[in-house]
Amino acid sequence: MYSQEKTPMKKPVCQERGGNARTERKSAATAKDFALRRVRGPDKVTRPYMKIVVLLGGPGSGKGTIATRLVAADRTFRHVSSGDLLREAVRLQTDAGREADGYMKRGELVPDELVAAMIREWMGRSGEGASTLLLDGFPRTVRQAEILDETAAGCGAELSAAVLLEVDDATLFDRIAGRRGCPGCGAGYHVTNIPPKREGVCDVCGSALVTRKDDSFETVRNRLEVYRNQTLPLIDFYRARGVLRRVAGTGPIEGSVDRVRCAI
Ligand code: ADP
Numbered sequence: 190m191y192s193q194e195k196t197p198m199k200k201p202v203c204q205e206r207g208g209n210a211r212t213e214r215k216s217a218a219t220a221k222d223f224a225l226r227r228v229r230g231p232d233k234v235t236r237p238y239m240k241i242v243v244l245l246g247g248p249g250s251g252k253g254t255i256a257t258r259l260v261a262a263d264r265t266f267r268h269v270s271s272g273d274l275l276r277e278a279v280r281l282q283t284d285a286g287r288e289a290d291g292y293m294k295r296g297e298l299v300p301d302e303l304v305a306a307m308i309r310e311w312m313g314r315s316g317e318g319a320s321t322l323l324l325d326g327f328p329r330t331v332r333q334a335e336i337l338d339e340t341a342a343g344c345g346a347e348l349s350a351a352v353l354l355e356v357d358d359a360t361l362f363d364r365i366a367g368r369r370g371c372p373g374c375g376a377g378y379h380v381t382n383i384p385p386k387r388e389g390v391c392d393v394c395g396s397a398l399v400t401r402k403d404d405s406f407e408t409v410r411n412r413l414e415v416y417r418n419q420t421l422p423l424i425d426f427y428r429a430r431g432v433l434r435r436v437a438g439t440g441p442i443e444g445s446v447d448r449v450r451c452a453i
């Protein structure tokens with residue numbers, strides 16, 4: 190769910206005192222080094238090296254909004270939201286969509302293999318001209334993270350960072366309660382934080398904005414519980430790999446975007 194709000198692009202504050210994310214970097218390779226490296230996939234075809242960045246954070250932590258802004262600023266970035274892929278499958282009533290529907294309505298995770306197959310398919314068709322793949326909402330379990338490693342190796346990509354957006358529960362509830370989305374173009378809004386110009390109407394395409402079915406109070410509570418039980422173990426998993434970066438996800442959205450940009 191994304192905002193199309195027009196805000197001037199500010200310079201990242203990575204170098205400023207206090208502006209940096211708490212990172213656990215492994216090497217000082219520059220973006221240019223990465224872009225110039227080429228890798229050979231299992232099919233013996235060489236392709237440019239691609240970075241994978243995993244965005245972690247509870248429901249409403251801003252993963253989608255931040256990813257959309259990063260893509261808007263750098264056309265070599267690609268973004269996928271597993272939730273969006275699943276909602277589209279439900280809308281189209283594909284086999285996967287029919288299977289996922291019930292889990293999603295209850296705020297439970299859909300089976301690992303089902304969502305992993307969708308991400309694998311997306312990665313297979315999204316590498317063209319890409320430097321960085323931003324994964325939003327996937328992986329969400331340790332098993333999914335293991336599948337991602339296998340998939341990445343198969344398409345010449347390497348996980349370079351797992352960014353954890355840190356947001357307190359009260360803020361998450363407030364954001365989700367006010368969240369509105371455009372069914373026409375996918376733009377995301379918030380009734381007070383990111384309001385559309387005309388109430389209830391998408392700035393981009395004029396469609397009437399809707400509330401997501403699983404954004405009810407009960408379901409959100411369940412999603413937070415699921416996040417704590419099943420997704421938090423991923424933090425240890427990525428910390429052990431030396432790729433975890435913790436970033437504050439509160440305050441003005443531009444600040445969070447800058448902090449993530451600096452962390453990846
Ligand atoms: P949020 O991050 O706000 O909870 P998402 O749009 O990422 O919302 O996900 C919505 C729902 O889609 C989840 O509650 C879950 O049912 C399903 N889902 C999304 N991503 C995954 C995943 N990686 N594994 C399992 N289920 C997922």
Ligand code: ZN
Nearest residue numbers: 371374391394
């Ligand atoms: Zn729209």
